[in-house]
Amino acid sequence: MELIRDVFGNARRGEKIFIFTLRNDHGITIKITNYGGIVTSIETPDKNGKKANIALGFKSLEDYLTNTYIENCPYFGCIAGRYANRIAKGKFSIDGKEYSLPVNNGPNSLHGGITGFDKVIWVPNKIEKPDLIGVELKYRSVHMEEGYPGNLDLTLTYTLNHKNEFHIDYKATADRETIINLTNHTYFNLTGKKENILGHTLQLAAKTKTVNDSTLIPTGEIVEVAGTPYDFTTPATIGSHIGGLADGFDANFILNNPCKKLVKAGVLSEESTGRTVEVFTTEPGIQLYTGYYISEMVGKHGEKYGRYAGLALETQHYPDSPNHPDFPSTSLKAGDVFKSKTIYKFGTR
Numbered sequence: 001m002e003l004i005r006d007v008f009g010n011a012r013r014g015e016k017i018f019i020f021t022l023r024n025d026h027g028i029t030i031k032i033t034n035y036g037g038i039v040t041s042i043e044t045p046d047k048n049g050k051k052a053n054i055a056l057g058f059k060s061l062e063d064y065l066t067n068t069y070i071e072n073c074p075y076f077g078c079i080a081g082r083y084a085n086r087i088a089k090g091k092f093s094i095d096g097k098e099y100s101l102p103v104n105n106g107p108n109s110l111h112g113g114i115t116g117f118d119k120v121i122w123v124p125n126k127i128e129k130p131d132l133i134g135v136e137l138k139y140r141s142v143h144m145e146e147g148y149p150g151n152l153d154l155t156l157t158y159t160l161n162h163k164n165e166f167h168i169d170y171k172a173t174a175d176r177e178t179i180i181n182l183t184n185h186t187y188f189n190l191t192g193k194k195e196n197i198l199g200h201t202l203q204l205a206a207k208t209k210t211v212n213d214s215t216l217i218p219t220g221e222i223v224e225v226a227g228t229p230y231d232f233t234t235p236a237t238i239g240s241h242i243g244g245l246a247d248g249f250d251a252n253f254i255l256n257n258p259c260k261k262l263v264k265a266g267v268l269s270e271e272s273t274g275r276t277v278e279v280f281t282t283e284p285g286i287q288l289y290t291g292y293y294i295s296e297m298v299g300k301h302g303e304k305y306g307r308y309a310g311l312a313l314e315t316q317h318y319p320d321s322p323n324h325p326d327f328p329s330t331s332l333k334a335g336d337v338f339k340s341k342t343i344y345k346f347g348t349r
Helices: 061-065 067-072
Strands: 002-010 016-023 029-033 039-045 051-053 091-094 097-100 123-129 132-141 152-161 165-174 201-204 208-212 218-224 250-254 263-269 275-281 285-289 311-316 337-348
Touching (some): 002 061, 002 123, 016 123, 016 132, 016 152, 029 152, 039 337, 061 067, 201 285, 263 311, 275 311
Antiparallel strands (some): 002 016, 016 029, 029 039, 091 097, 123 132, 132 152, 152 165, 165 337, 208 250, 250 285, 275 337, 285 311
16 A cells, blocks of 8 residues: 655645545545545546546646635535535524524535635645555634634544445534534546446435425425435436436435444446446435536646536535534534544445
């Protein structure tokens, strides 16, 4: 196994940013930067042993800092927080006190606001053990940053092992009650971006989903997916189910995991390459987003992206949970410890 640290470039205020390369003995190579906790690439072999990058991202830090990227922000590979997904009208209350967040997605707040965890600089440290390698990232989100109460201390660890498992572990504590919902926003394209993701096959361990209003905020209703385009309880291609959906999929599926155990949430696969990604998580939900609103953009090194270029499988709590007392709680009280784990396991068929 191999772990390499290189300089990735300088942030807008001149801070030096690093990129870490994690490589195991089975041909898996993952690159991670401490800017936004972004997974910039995931290289895996196909069924014939040919390697390709299966994650949307850029080879240059400058591409993540351009106005085009920031204004259209597709959140390639980043850590989304302090609250991943949407909060209605950017408002929530704790003990009767209302808090207001930046509204950056129609009438709602999305992925932590204007400067969420996807745009901050994390303090990195290498992790090197006999059976795994990785990067530990730390960040302190100060009281009222982006409108969220409490000083929040976060530790994020990315590790790769010999089993081709990419572990993402989250840990956080706060000095007063706050809310927290974290996810990694990697977009996958198992063809190595030679084709769009409509031919990918997906299976999810979810028989129900939350119902959204027109702004993608849950109404509170939970429905069965059987007999609808959202039914991925048996393997189906994205393209075979997407027909009647004007904007593709952007939906929260319920994993029925009230005890916060590590459960298998789903499997993504692609027939021509044989590549597979199995997803395991302790979270109660998984958001499927098929990238309808990914803007047409070209990176400094020729990376081309646009609609349906990749799909995200975001393990997380439900959208707008602070405003739905019947949803699994996203409250973190002072002195308590938030923990969450997600595993992406790479393979071939």
